[in-house]
Amino acid sequence: MMTSGLEQGLPEYQGHTPAMGDQQLSIAHNVFWVACDGATIVLSMESGKYFGFDNVAAFIWGEIAQRNPQDQIASAMANNYGLDIERARADLDSFTQKLQTNGLVEFAVTSATSQSIEEHPQSANSDAGHVSSSHTGKQSGDVRGFHRFLLFVEAYVLMVRTDLGLWRKGFHGLWKRFGSSRERAGSSLPGDPAVVKSICAPVQAAFRWYRPGAACMHRAMTTFWFLRRRGIQPALCLGVRRHPFGSHVWVEFNNQVLNDSQQVRETYQTIARVA
Secondary structure: OOOOOOEOOOOOOOOOOOOOOOOEEEEOOOEEEEEEOOEEEEEEOOOOEEEEEOHHHHHHHHHHHOOOEHHHHHHHHHHHHOOOHHHHHHHHHHHHHHHHHOOOEEEOOOOOOOOOHHHOOOOOOOOOOOOOOOOOOOOOOOOOHHHHHHHHHHHHHHHHHHHHHHHHHHHHHHHHHHHHOOOOOOOOOOOOHHHHHHHOHHHHHHHHHOOOOOOHHHHHHHHHHHHHOOOOOOEEEEEEEOOOOEEEEEEEEOOEEOOOOOOHHHHOEEEEEEO
8 A cells, every 4th residue: 555565674774873771762753563463563654664573673662662771672682582681782773773764763852752552553442432322314324315416526525635635645644634633523423333334325435436546545534534524533544464465444433344344353453543
């Protein structure tokens, strides 16, 4: 979707890293990760690249995610993998330098805001808060004639705008825009995923009539946008799989997939979400 495949290695670092000691690294902003089939898959939303880490690399990443000092990480490597402490420090320094040059980590400062455990996709398992189950029925899919046509036109125009946004900003740029914008939830909205799914019907129809070559990202982002405009707070999900490597985008509401098969949650591990 964003890259042709998984980056198994990292290029050699050409910059400079401060000397190891009590230095504390943190995961860079707009970097997401998930455990997948025994490995850790990392996505840089800035570059649109995926990276795959396993064994020692996955262990180091987990330690950095916990914001442990580098000396502590090196000691843990030496204990867990039977390494001499100097060798562990050298390996850690080499790996973290490569992480830095790819924009995956940064040196933490006390005042910096960073991605917390609660913000990580693996621990952010809940959707937006539950909303009232009462619904006027006006947008429940029981629309006919001219009103249905207007909804179709609206969905089609949003899909065109999504397509233009992807062309101008790229996937990561549009993802960040959706993540930074907030629509106020209405006071009388459906809480039943089946009702919300029926509201998405005009988007599904627009996607069927849209240009050939439109991908899952067009349908998912348009669905997300269409619902947000109605004050409904869905979740835009990005998932990955390791064998064979692939990525997919879909929309959920109350942990139910709206615009795709429910099996996508089993096929793909969620690495990032906007809710």
